[in-house]
Amino acid sequence: MVKLVIDAKKCEVPVGTTALAAAREVGIVIPTLCSLRALRPNKACRLCIVEVQAPGLEKMVAASCDLLVAEGMEISANSAKIQKMRRAIIQLLLAAMPDNIAVKELAAGLGVFATPFAVAKRDACALCGVCIQACQEKIGVSALSYAAQGGKAADAVILDAERCVGCGACANVCPVGALTVQDKNDKRELSLYGETANVIDLVKCQVCGAPFATEKVVDLLRQRLKKDALTLDAVYCPACARERNPAPCFERAAI
Ligand code: SF4
Ligand code: SF4
Ligand code: FES
Structure with missing residues (x-):
């Protein structure tokens, strides 16, 4: 201890x-x-x-x-020094994301309600990198990266739709909702900064018919698990998987 x-x-x-x-x-x-x-x-x-x-x-x-x-x-x-430094950090974030609720709440908690810095016309991103980390380290895909233009510091995150398997882990970890995931009409849609970044078809559960995971996620798991018996015919949604207890069950990645 x-x-x-x-x-x-x-x-x-x-x-x-x-x-x-x-x-x-x-x-x-x-x-x-x-x-x-x-x-x-x-x-x-x-x-x-x-x-x-x-x-x-x-x-x-x-x-x-x-x-x-x-x-x-x-x-x-x-301490007074730390509080002053934190206020300056949150003022910068507030300038980059003036309409973001999570950032506003964080700022309010630090007694900050305005920023002296030039305010962005459109909410950007906290550039915290946890989405990139989750995709790379937890999913092993590396579909996200920082965008840096003309030798300047990175000011955004970009998504490579070809690489992305649509697991949703990045959206689940984004602390400010700059990355979101939504399942609609048998498709999974990932949005970055409010704009569609990727749309991937969902696979349906063979028992109840509910769409629950992307085909790319199923393929990725099949490759990793290297189980010949694991075919799409044996794919069950988490609820049906729990009932039947087959392994594995495919859930949207949550970190
Ligand atoms: S959905 Fe999954 S694979 Fe696609 S960018 Fe996010 S974490 Fe990476
Ligand atoms: S998109 Fe979200 S998780 Fe990714 S760097 Fe920006 S704020 Fe962080
Ligand atoms: S640097 Fe510690 S929480 Fe972000």
Whole structure:
């Protein structure tokens, strides 16, 4: 176990705990945007920053979602300096996504209701990268990437419809709803920034007839599982699969 102090609260947590998790353990709220349990920290949003003083080291600012606690650490999760830095970060996000409800709520929680920065005409994206990570690391497809034009910094995410299998994992992890997924008329539609980015046919359950997964997802699983017996004739939706207990059952990817 590791003993440390966060905002004057003593806590004791297992080795390997992040400062973010330790803070939550003792009821201290730290805002986050890009932190998801299923994905390794990518430190993109920086909203979870804290000031940390480890024994024998200089005080520094670090992303708490990727900071492992150490014996004797003193962490300030809500100092004046940290609050000022967080407000500047959320003001930038507010400028990039002025109409986004999730961003507005996050900003309001930090006492920010306006931004001094030039406001985008149209909501962009938090560029947190968790959709790219989910697609690459969890689904193994890599259909999403940052778009950078003319040597400038990336300002959007793009989707390669050919590669995309339509699992929906990216939409499930997007913290601001910039990527969405919807099943309608036997098709799955993925939208990015409010525009259709991909439409893929859904496969129907052989028992109840409900459309539930894309053919590309079924094909991908068949390749990965390498089971000859796994044919489309033996594909059941999650509900029917549970009743019959065949393996595997195809559910929309949820991370
Ligand atoms: S739907 Fe799945 S495969 Fe397509 S971009 Fe999203 S995570 Fe990648
Ligand atoms: S689309 Fe969503 S998940 Fe992907 S980078 Fe933008 S805000 Fe993050
Ligand atoms: S939540 Fe830690 S950097 Fe985004």
